[in-house]
Amino acid sequence: MREASELYEVATAKAWIDAEMRLSEIAAAAPDKKLEIVSVHYDRLPGESLIEELPDEPKSSRPDAVEVAVRLRIRYALR
Amino acid sequence: MQRLILGLFSFLIGLAAQSDLRPAIQVSSAGKAVAKPDLAIAFLQVRSSAPLANDALEQNKKKVAEVKAKLVSLGYKDEQIRFTGNRFSPTGQGMYYPGGQRPTGFDVYNNLYVTLDASDLKSIDGFNTKLGTLLDELSKIGAQTINMPISSISMGGASVVAFTVRDAAAYEKKAYQDAMDKARPIADDIAKRMKVAITGIESVNIAQQGRQQMYGGPANPLDELPYEYLSSSIDEVPVRVRLDVRYSYK
Numbered sequence: 001m002r003e004a005s006e007l008y009e010v011a012t013a014k015a016w017i018d019a020e021m022r023l024s025e026i027a028a029a030a031p032d033k034k035l036e037i038v039s040v041h042y043d044r045l046p047g048e049s050l051i052e053e054l055p056d057e058p059k060s061s062r063p064d065a066v067e068v069a070v071r072l073r074i075r076y077a078l079r
Numbered sequence: 080m081q082r083l084i085l086g087l088f089s090f091l092i093g094l095a096a097q098s099d100l101r102p103a104i105q106v107s108s109a110g111k112a113v114a115k116p117d118l119a120i121a122f123l124q125v126r127s128s129a130p131l132a133n134d135a136l137e138q139n140k141k142k143v144a145e146v147k148a149k150l151v152s153l154g155y156k157d158e159q160i161r162f163t164g165n166r167f168s169p170t171g172q173g174m175y176y177p178g179g180q181r182p183t184g185f186d187v188y189n190n191l192y193v194t195l196d197a198s199d200l201k202s203i204d205g206f207n208t209k210l211g212t213l214l215d216e217l218s219k220i221g222a223q224t225i226n227m228p229i230s231s232i233s234m235g236g237a238s239v240v241a242f243t244v245r246d247a248a249a250y251e252k253k254a255y256q257d258a259m260d261k262a263r264p265i266a267d268d269i270a271k272r273m274k275v276a277i278t279g280i281e282s283v284n285i286a287q288q289g290r291q292q293m294y295g296g297p298a299n300p301l302d303e304l305p306y307e308y309l310s311s312s313i314d315e316v317p318v319r320v321r322l323d324v325r326y327s328y329k
Contacts, residue, residue, distance in 0.1 A: 009268070012265075012268060012269075016269075016272050037273060038101075038102055038103075039101070039102060039103040039104065039105060040103075040104050040105070040269050040273065041104075041105040041106075041107070042104070042105065042106045042107065042265055042266075042269055043107040044107065044108075044109075044265075056111065
Protein backbone atom coordinates (compact mmCIF):
# COMPACT_ATOMS: atom_id res chain seq x y z
CA MET A 1 0.00 0.00 0.00
CA ARG A 2 1.21 3.49 -0.75
CA GLU A 3 2.04 5.85 2.09
CA ALA A 4 -0.80 8.16 3.11
CA SER A 5 1.48 11.19 2.61
CA GLU A 6 1.97 10.18 -1.00
CA LEU A 7 -1.78 9.91 -1.49
CA TYR A 8 -2.27 13.38 -0.06
CA GLU A 9 0.34 14.78 -2.45
CA VAL A 10 -1.53 13.31 -5.41
CA ALA A 11 -4.84 14.59 -4.07
CA THR A 12 -3.35 18.08 -3.62
CA ALA A 13 -2.03 18.06 -7.18
CA LYS A 14 -5.44 17.05 -8.52
CA ALA A 15 -7.23 19.68 -6.41
CA TRP A 16 -4.82 22.32 -7.70
CA ILE A 17 -5.43 21.34 -11.33
CA ASP A 18 -9.17 21.49 -10.68
CA ALA A 19 -8.85 24.91 -9.07
CA GLU A 20 -6.71 26.30 -11.89
CA MET A 21 -9.27 25.11 -14.42
CA ARG A 22 -12.08 26.84 -12.59
CA LEU A 23 -10.03 30.01 -12.15
CA SER A 24 -9.36 30.08 -15.90
CA GLU A 25 -13.10 29.83 -16.55
CA ILE A 26 -13.69 32.75 -14.20
CA ALA A 27 -10.91 34.79 -15.85
CA ALA A 28 -12.31 34.02 -19.30
CA ALA A 29 -15.70 35.32 -18.21
CA ALA A 30 -14.14 38.69 -17.26
CA PRO A 31 -11.70 39.38 -20.12
CA ASP A 32 -11.25 43.07 -19.23
CA LYS A 33 -9.97 42.24 -15.73
CA LYS A 34 -6.97 40.49 -14.34
CA LEU A 35 -7.51 37.59 -11.96
CA GLU A 36 -5.11 37.34 -9.04
CA ILE A 37 -4.97 34.64 -6.39
CA VAL A 38 -4.93 36.31 -2.98
CA SER A 39 -4.95 33.41 -0.57
CA VAL A 40 -5.10 29.66 -0.50
CA HIS A 41 -6.45 27.66 2.42
CA TYR A 42 -5.39 24.01 2.50
CA ASP A 43 -7.50 21.67 4.57
CA ARG A 44 -6.79 17.98 4.80
CA LEU A 45 -9.85 16.02 5.85
CA PRO A 46 -8.76 14.48 9.15
CA GLY A 47 -7.08 11.11 8.94
CA GLU A 48 -6.79 10.57 12.66
CA SER A 49 -8.73 7.70 14.11
CA LEU A 50 -11.51 8.19 16.63
CA ILE A 51 -11.06 4.57 17.58
CA GLU A 52 -7.91 4.49 19.67
CA GLU A 53 -6.88 0.98 18.74
CA LEU A 54 -6.55 1.96 15.09
CA PRO A 55 -3.68 4.01 13.65
CA ASP A 56 -4.01 7.60 12.45
CA GLU A 57 -4.17 6.76 8.77
CA PRO A 58 -6.98 6.94 6.24
CA LYS A 59 -9.22 3.89 6.48
CA SER A 60 -11.77 2.21 4.30
CA SER A 61 -14.34 -0.55 4.67
CA ARG A 62 -13.64 -1.54 1.07
CA PRO A 63 -10.97 -4.14 0.40
CA ASP A 64 -9.85 -2.54 -2.85
CA ALA A 65 -9.63 1.18 -2.16
CA VAL A 66 -8.69 3.81 0.37
CA GLU A 67 -9.91 7.34 -0.19
CA VAL A 68 -8.20 10.53 0.92
CA ALA A 69 -9.35 14.07 0.34
CA VAL A 70 -7.97 17.56 0.58
CA ARG A 71 -9.84 20.82 0.20
CA LEU A 72 -8.39 23.96 -1.31
CA ARG A 73 -10.22 27.21 -0.73
CA ILE A 74 -8.87 29.92 -2.97
CA ARG A 75 -9.62 33.62 -2.64
CA TYR A 76 -9.10 35.61 -5.77
CA ALA A 77 -9.44 39.20 -6.92
CA LEU A 78 -10.61 40.51 -10.27
CA ARG A 79 -8.89 43.87 -10.74
CA MET B 80 -1.64 -3.71 -4.51
CA GLN B 81 -4.72 -1.91 -3.44
CA ARG B 82 -6.38 0.34 -5.90
CA LEU B 83 -6.43 3.85 -4.60
CA ILE B 84 -9.14 6.36 -5.03
CA LEU B 85 -8.29 9.98 -4.52
CA GLY B 86 -11.11 12.22 -3.52
CA LEU B 87 -10.72 15.93 -3.71
CA PHE B 88 -12.61 19.11 -3.36
CA SER B 89 -11.71 22.54 -4.40
CA PHE B 90 -13.69 25.62 -3.65
CA LEU B 91 -13.20 29.03 -5.09
CA ILE B 92 -14.33 31.91 -2.99
CA GLY B 93 -14.73 35.30 -4.61
CA LEU B 94 -13.56 38.35 -2.80
CA ALA B 95 -16.80 39.81 -1.62
CA ALA B 96 -15.45 40.73 1.78
CA GLN B 97 -12.57 43.14 2.05
CA SER B 98 -11.46 42.05 5.50
CA ASP B 99 -9.29 39.13 4.42
CA LEU B 100 -7.44 40.60 1.49
CA ARG B 101 -3.93 40.05 2.76
CA PRO B 102 -2.06 37.55 0.62
CA ALA B 103 -1.66 34.32 2.56
CA ILE B 104 -1.36 30.61 2.38
CA GLN B 105 -3.29 29.04 5.22
CA VAL B 106 -2.77 25.41 6.17
CA SER B 107 -4.98 23.46 8.56
CA SER B 108 -2.71 20.99 10.27
CA ALA B 109 -3.10 18.37 12.99
CA GLY B 110 -0.42 17.33 15.48
CA LYS B 111 -0.26 14.56 18.01
CA ALA B 112 1.89 13.58 20.96
CA VAL B 113 1.55 10.42 22.98
CA ALA B 114 1.63 10.61 26.75
CA LYS B 115 2.16 7.80 29.22
CA PRO B 116 -0.86 7.90 31.53
CA ASP B 117 -0.22 8.68 35.18
CA LEU B 118 -3.81 8.59 36.34
CA ALA B 119 -6.81 6.29 35.85
CA ILE B 120 -10.41 7.23 36.55
CA ALA B 121 -13.17 4.70 37.22
CA PHE B 122 -16.68 5.94 36.44
CA LEU B 123 -19.42 4.85 38.80
CA GLN B 124 -22.80 6.02 39.99
CA VAL B 125 -24.95 5.62 43.07
CA ARG B 126 -28.66 5.73 42.20
CA SER B 127 -31.89 5.34 44.20
CA SER B 128 -35.55 5.33 43.14
CA ALA B 129 -38.73 6.06 45.12
CA PRO B 130 -42.23 7.42 44.48
CA LEU B 131 -41.30 10.55 46.44
CA ALA B 132 -38.22 12.63 45.67
CA ASN B 133 -37.23 13.09 49.31
CA ASP B 134 -37.39 9.36 49.95
CA ALA B 135 -35.12 8.70 46.95
CA LEU B 136 -32.77 11.41 48.22
CA GLU B 137 -32.55 9.91 51.71
CA GLN B 138 -31.92 6.44 50.29
CA ASN B 139 -29.18 7.79 48.06
CA LYS B 140 -27.49 9.71 50.86
CA LYS B 141 -27.25 6.46 52.83
CA LYS B 142 -25.85 4.59 49.82
CA VAL B 143 -23.29 7.32 49.21
CA ALA B 144 -22.16 7.14 52.84
CA GLU B 145 -21.77 3.36 52.54
CA VAL B 146 -19.79 3.66 49.34
CA LYS B 147 -17.51 6.31 50.93
CA ALA B 148 -16.90 4.07 53.93
CA LYS B 149 -16.14 1.10 51.68
CA LEU B 150 -13.65 3.13 49.64
CA VAL B 151 -11.86 4.24 52.82
CA SER B 152 -11.73 0.64 54.04
CA LEU B 153 -10.17 -0.35 50.68
CA GLY B 154 -7.44 2.24 51.27
CA TYR B 155 -8.61 5.07 49.01
CA LYS B 156 -7.87 8.61 50.18
CA ASP B 157 -10.27 11.57 50.07
CA GLU B 158 -8.48 13.13 47.11
CA GLN B 159 -9.09 9.95 45.09
CA ILE B 160 -12.86 10.04 45.63
CA ARG B 161 -15.09 12.55 43.91
CA PHE B 162 -18.88 12.60 44.14
CA THR B 163 -20.60 15.12 41.87
CA GLY B 164 -23.61 15.66 44.15
CA ASN B 165 -27.15 14.31 44.16
CA ARG B 166 -29.28 15.01 41.10
CA PHE B 167 -32.94 14.34 40.48
CA SER B 168 -34.56 12.77 37.45
CA PRO B 169 -37.86 11.07 36.60
CA THR B 170 -37.88 7.35 37.42
CA GLY B 171 -36.55 5.06 34.71
CA GLN B 172 -34.72 5.88 31.53
CA GLY B 173 -37.72 7.05 29.50
CA MET B 174 -38.44 10.47 28.06
CA TYR B 175 -41.57 12.16 29.39
CA TYR B 176 -43.47 14.82 27.48
CA PRO B 177 -46.36 17.09 28.50
CA GLY B 178 -49.66 15.27 27.97
CA GLY B 179 -47.99 11.88 27.62
CA GLN B 180 -47.09 9.11 30.03
CA ARG B 181 -46.14 10.41 33.47
CA PRO B 182 -43.24 9.18 35.56
CA THR B 183 -44.21 7.14 38.61
CA GLY B 184 -41.49 8.52 40.87
CA PHE B 185 -38.01 9.91 41.11
CA ASP B 186 -34.46 8.76 40.67
CA VAL B 187 -31.73 10.46 42.64
CA TYR B 188 -28.23 9.76 41.41
CA ASN B 189 -24.72 10.82 42.34
CA ASN B 190 -21.86 10.29 39.91
CA LEU B 191 -18.64 9.00 41.43
CA TYR B 192 -15.13 9.24 40.04
CA VAL B 193 -12.46 7.17 41.71
CA THR B 194 -8.90 7.93 40.67
CA LEU B 195 -5.95 5.54 40.77
CA ASP B 196 -2.53 7.12 40.42
CA ALA B 197 0.81 6.35 38.79
CA SER B 198 1.88 3.80 41.40
CA ASP B 199 -1.21 1.76 40.56
CA LEU B 200 -0.42 1.89 36.84
CA LYS B 201 3.09 0.41 37.06
CA SER B 202 1.82 -3.11 36.56
CA ILE B 203 -1.09 -3.77 34.20
CA ASP B 204 -2.01 -6.99 35.99
CA GLY B 205 -1.82 -5.27 39.36
CA PHE B 206 -3.95 -2.39 38.11
CA ASN B 207 -6.57 -4.70 36.62
CA THR B 208 -6.80 -6.68 39.86
CA LYS B 209 -7.17 -3.50 41.91
CA LEU B 210 -9.82 -2.15 39.53
CA GLY B 211 -11.68 -5.47 39.59
CA THR B 212 -11.73 -5.44 43.38
CA LEU B 213 -12.96 -1.84 43.42
CA LEU B 214 -15.81 -2.61 41.00
CA ASP B 215 -16.79 -5.82 42.78
CA GLU B 216 -16.82 -4.29 46.26
CA LEU B 217 -18.74 -1.18 45.24
CA SER B 218 -21.30 -3.03 43.13
CA LYS B 219 -22.07 -5.27 46.13
CA ILE B 220 -23.33 -2.20 48.01
CA GLY B 221 -25.26 -0.69 45.13
CA ALA B 222 -22.84 1.44 43.10
CA GLN B 223 -23.22 0.96 39.35
CA THR B 224 -20.68 1.39 36.63
CA ILE B 225 -21.65 3.94 33.99
CA ASN B 226 -20.72 4.24 30.36
CA MET B 227 -19.10 7.58 29.82
CA PRO B 228 -18.55 8.96 26.30
CA ILE B 229 -14.97 7.71 26.41
CA SER B 230 -16.40 4.19 26.39
CA SER B 231 -17.75 4.39 22.87
CA ILE B 232 -14.33 5.24 21.48
CA SER B 233 -12.88 1.86 22.31
CA MET B 234 -13.44 -1.11 20.02
CA GLY B 235 -13.91 -3.35 23.03
CA GLY B 236 -17.25 -1.78 23.93
CA ALA B 237 -18.06 -0.04 27.16
CA SER B 238 -15.09 0.79 29.33
CA VAL B 239 -15.69 2.02 32.85
CA VAL B 240 -12.19 3.36 33.25
CA ALA B 241 -10.27 6.08 31.41
CA PHE B 242 -6.59 6.99 31.54
CA THR B 243 -5.16 10.48 31.51
CA VAL B 244 -2.18 12.67 32.42
CA ARG B 245 -2.17 15.15 35.28
CA ASP B 246 -0.16 17.74 33.40
CA ALA B 247 -0.50 17.68 29.62
CA ALA B 248 1.36 20.96 28.93
CA ALA B 249 4.60 19.34 27.72
CA TYR B 250 2.67 17.00 25.41
CA GLU B 251 0.58 19.87 24.06
CA LYS B 252 3.81 21.63 23.12
CA LYS B 253 5.01 18.52 21.30
CA ALA B 254 1.68 18.15 19.48
CA TYR B 255 1.82 21.83 18.52
CA GLN B 256 5.35 21.40 17.13
CA ASP B 257 4.25 18.28 15.26
CA ALA B 258 1.41 20.22 13.63
CA MET B 259 3.77 23.11 12.73
CA ASP B 260 6.31 20.68 11.25
CA LYS B 261 3.60 19.10 9.10
CA ALA B 262 2.18 22.44 7.95
CA ARG B 263 5.34 23.95 6.48
CA PRO B 264 5.98 21.40 3.67
CA ILE B 265 2.35 21.71 2.63
CA ALA B 266 2.66 25.51 2.53
CA ASP B 267 5.87 25.20 0.51
CA ASP B 268 4.10 22.90 -1.94
CA ILE B 269 1.22 25.35 -2.40
CA ALA B 270 3.68 28.26 -2.75
CA LYS B 271 5.54 26.36 -5.46
CA ARG B 272 2.32 25.84 -7.37
CA MET B 273 1.50 29.55 -7.01
CA LYS B 274 5.07 30.43 -8.07
CA VAL B 275 5.59 32.55 -4.96
CA ALA B 276 7.90 32.40 -1.95
CA ILE B 277 6.82 32.17 1.68
CA THR B 278 8.14 35.10 3.70
CA GLY B 279 7.04 34.12 7.20
CA ILE B 280 4.30 33.05 9.56
CA GLU B 281 1.56 35.62 9.85
CA SER B 282 -0.55 33.91 12.49
CA VAL B 283 -1.23 30.60 14.18
CA ASN B 284 -4.67 29.79 15.55
CA ILE B 285 -5.47 26.77 17.64
CA ALA B 286 -8.62 25.45 16.00
CA GLN B 287 -9.30 22.47 18.19
CA GLN B 288 -7.70 20.84 21.16
CA GLY B 289 -8.45 18.11 23.66
CA ARG B 290 -11.98 17.34 24.72
CA GLN B 291 -13.44 19.98 22.43
CA GLN B 292 -12.07 18.02 19.50
CA MET B 293 -13.24 14.63 20.68
CA TYR B 294 -16.68 15.46 21.91
CA GLY B 295 -17.61 18.68 20.18
CA GLY B 296 -17.96 21.17 23.01
CA PRO B 297 -18.54 21.72 26.67
CA ALA B 298 -21.97 20.05 26.95
CA ASN B 299 -20.77 16.60 27.91
CA PRO B 300 -20.55 14.82 31.24
CA LEU B 301 -16.77 14.72 31.16
CA ASP B 302 -16.73 18.44 31.93
CA GLU B 303 -17.10 17.32 35.51
CA LEU B 304 -13.52 16.15 35.24
CA PRO B 305 -10.57 18.54 35.10
CA TYR B 306 -8.63 16.45 32.60
CA GLU B 307 -8.56 17.42 28.95
CA TYR B 308 -7.28 14.21 27.40
CA LEU B 309 -8.83 10.85 28.12
CA SER B 310 -7.95 7.48 26.68
CA SER B 311 -9.22 3.95 27.09
CA SER B 312 -5.64 2.65 26.76
CA ILE B 313 -3.42 2.09 29.77
CA ASP B 314 -0.39 2.43 27.47
CA GLU B 315 -0.95 5.80 25.88
CA VAL B 316 -3.00 8.96 25.99
CA PRO B 317 -3.12 10.77 22.65
CA VAL B 318 -2.77 14.55 22.96
CA ARG B 319 -3.99 16.23 19.79
CA VAL B 320 -4.04 19.77 18.52
CA ARG B 321 -5.38 21.22 15.29
CA LEU B 322 -3.87 24.45 14.01
CA ASP B 323 -4.61 26.96 11.30
CA VAL B 324 -1.21 28.32 10.25
CA ARG B 325 -1.25 31.39 8.02
CA TYR B 326 1.91 32.11 6.01
CA SER B 327 2.62 35.36 4.21
CA TYR B 328 4.15 35.24 0.76
CA LYS B 329 5.41 37.48 -2.00
